[in-house]
Amino acid sequence: MIVSRLETGKIRELKAACGCLFSEAAAENESFLDSLDVDMVKRAYRRNARVHHPDMNRDTVVKDVTSDRFLAIKRSYEVLVNYLEGLKPATDVALSRGKIIAIGGAKGGIGKSIIAANLGIYLASLGLKTVLVDLDLGGSNLHLYLGYRFLLRNSINDFLKKRVGSLSDVMVETPHGPILIGGDSSELGSANIDFMKKVKLIKAINAIEADCVLLDLGGDVSYNILDFFLQADHGIVVTTRDSAAYIGAYHFLKAAIYRKLNRLTGVEARSAGGRKDIALEKYIHDATMSESGSKTINELIDSVRDECPQYLAAIMKAVWEFNPYLVVNRVPQGVRPEEVAGKIQTVAKKWLARDVRLLGSIGRHVDVERSAIDLVPAITRNQRGSFAAEIAAIGDRLVTGK
Numbered sequence: 154m155i156v157s158r159l160e161t162g163k164i165r166e167l168k169a170a171c172g173c174l175f176s177e178a179a180a181e182n183e184s185f186l187d188s189l190d191v192d193m194v195k196r197a198y199r200r201n202a203r204v205h206h207p208d209m210n211r212d213t214v215v216k217d218v219t220s221d222r223f224l225a226i227k228r229s230y231e232v233l234v235n236y237l238e239g240l241k242p243a244t245d246v247a248l249s250r251g252k253i254i255a256i257g258g259a260k261g262g263i264g265k266s267i268i269a270a271n272l273g274i275y276l277a278s279l280g281l282k283t284v285l286v287d288l289d290l291g292g293s294n295l296h297l298y299l300g301y302r303f304l305l306r307n308s309i310n311d312f313l314k315k316r317v318g319s320l321s322d323v324m325v326e327t328p329h330g331p332i333l334i335g336g337d338s339s340e341l342g343s344a345n346i347d348f349m350k351k352v353k354l355i356k357a358i359n360a361i362e363a364d365c366v367l368l369d370l371g372g373d374v375s376y377n378i379l380d381f382f383l384q385a386d387h388g389i390v391v392t393t394r395d396s397a398a399y400i401g402a403y404h405f406l407k408a409a410i411y412r413k414l415n416r417l418t419g420v421e422a423r424s425a426g427g428r429k430d431i432a433l434e435k436y437i438h439d440a441t442m443s444e445s446g447s448k449t450i451n452e453l454i455d456s457v458r459d460e461c462p463q464y465l466a467a468i469m470k471a472v473w474e475f476n477p478y479l480v481v482n483r484v485p486q487g488v489r490p491e492e493v494a495g496k497i498q499t500v501a502k503k504w505l506a507r508d509v510r511l512l513g514s515i516g517r518h519v520d521v522e523r524s525a526i527d528l529v530p531a532i533t534r535n536q537r538g539s540f541a542a543e544i545a546a547i548g549d550r551l552v553t554g555k
Contacts, residue, residue, distance in 0.1 A: 161306075163328070167236060170229035174201060191237045198230040236328070246279045247364060249554025251386020254367045256480075258391040259401035259408070261292070261372035264482040265391050267521060268544075269369040270298035271532040275541075275548045277330030281364035284324070286334045288381050289371035291344030293336025297528050299327045301335075308337035312357065313350050320357045329533055332363070344371070351377050355384050374408040383413055387551055388477040389512060394485060394493050402479065403497050410450065410475050410505055411441040417467055433464050450506040475505075478512035480547060490514030513547035515540065 171189070172180035174197040179185045202223065248254075256269045269285060277283040287295035287309065296305055307323040310316075317323055325333045337343060346354070358366060368385060370378050382388050388409070392402035418434040440453045448456065450472055457465050479497060481490040494511040501509045515521075518540045520531040532541045 163326075166232060170232040173225050173229040174198060174233065189233070189237065191234055194230060194233045194237065198226065201226045246281055246552055248281075248387070248551055252363065252365050253358065253385045254365060254387040254389065254551065255370060255382045255385035256367065256389045256391060257370035257378065257382045257405060258372055258398070259374050259405035260398050263372070263391050263393050263398050264515070264521075265289075265372065266295050266298050266369050267525065267531075268389075268391060268480065268482065268515070269367050270295060271530055271540075271544045272548055273331040273367045274299075274329045274530055274532050275544050276365050276367075276551075279548070279552070282362075283331040284334060284361055284363040284366045285327075285331045286358060286366060286368050287336035288368050288378075290336055290346065290377075291371055293343075295369045296333060296335040298524070298530060299329060299331070299333055300528055300530065301327075301333075302528055304337060305333075305335040308335050309354075310337050310343050313346060313354065320361060329530055331367075346377060351380060355380070359384070374405055376412065379409050379412040380416075382409055383416070389480055390477055390509075391480050391482055392493065392497065393481065393483045394488060399493055399497055403500050406477060406497070406501055406507075406509065407505060409477070410472070410507070413471050413475055414441055414468065417471055430464075433461070433467075436461060436464065437468075449504045454506070472506060475507060476510075477507075478510050480512050481514040484514050484516050486516065512550055513543060515543045 167186070168180040171186065174194065175185075254272075256265050256272075258265055266287075266289070273283050273285045285295060285299070287293045289295070290309070293308070305323075305325060307317065307325075309320070309323060311323055312320050320334055323334055325335065327333050358368070368381055370381055390402050390405055392399045414437050415434075417437065418430050436457070440448050440456075454465070454469060454472070457468055479494050481493045484490050484493070491511065494509075494514075498509050498511075501507050516539065518531065518538070520535055520538060520540055523529075524531040524534065531538075532544055535541060
């Protein structure tokens with residue numbers, strides 16, 4: 154049990170439980186708390202239960218006092234065991250490649266944060282050290298779907314504004330497994346970070362020591378959101394059956410690959426040792442961002458091959474490394490997710506020259522709708538339900554790469 158990153162209320166609850174089962178001195182000893190395991194708690198519970206169980210006393214007054222004490226012992230046991238059983242030991246499980254997963258889409262309200270929260274909980278349950286990062290800087294709400302009904306004491310804004318030295322200073326352990334780096338969109342200007350802050354944040358995210366890092370992105374196609382998405386080893390675009398959602402999903406994919414191509418001559422490329430190539434910059438801009446730039450990616454590659462072959466390798470590498478996934482959310486009963494995904498895949502194949510893989514789908518579930526109201530992650534409410542199985546299937550494909 155590592156208590157240093159927990160919220161104050163959770164630390165207080167765990168210490169009170171330790172004080173009841175062990176001693177007040179033990180509860181204040183951080184080394185003791187860190188060494189605590191389930192077997193130690195069970196032994197302490199049995200030892201206390203034998204002494205304080207009401208059936209052990211015949212005197213009515215003593216029996217009433219003992220009964221209250223026994224209930225406190227039982228509650229303390231449940232608090233500690235529930236928490237400790239949520240801390241899974243390390244395993245040999247790892248993501249199929251890289252560690253960063255980005256979850257995006259060009260429309261709000263399609264379930265990105267709910268998917269991110271529950272997927273993070275599932276991956277943590279496999280024994281992976283999982284960090285969730287709320288990068289919806291203008292509408293931060295990931296903490297809500299992890300059970301936090303209040304503003305976090307520290308957020309990613311504290312790192313960006315140099316109020317803390319590193320992202321680890323704003324990490325919070327959640328009751329459900331993952332570590333959270335939360336946001337605070339109530340702070341004026343939090344969504345509008347400048348270029349240098351974005352670069353600083355990307356470097357810090359890449360440096361996080363974890364088995365997997367999930368980025369919950371905002372629902373737009375701003376440069377910052379696209380750059381966060383393009384940093385990921387696994388990019389997931391969420392859509393629903395709604396026309397606005399799947400049209401938005403395609404627009405997100407298109408904007409992301411165009412952004413990737415335009416960054417070939419950007420500041421990031423030059424800071425890594427490359428040189429500004431004005432001719433290549435103009436060529437890509439004209440093909441992807443000007444009013445006349447209506448070429449498909451295949452047409453762009455063909456024209457580069459014919460007119461500017463010296464740029465061909467760089468452009469093809471950028472295109473072939475763009476391999477995002479789709480997740481179809483809130484699929485109504487009787488509708489095949491492949492039908493929804495197929496509309497996006499067909500257009501992406503024609504215009505973007507990419508096969509966009511369907512990573513998984515999630516149906517309509519009462520548990521999920523309820524979790525958005527009472528802020529209890531659906532995967533923890535019913536670990537054997539169909540929603541949990543759908544999230545697990547997505548997580549397993551990320552792990553196996555199949």
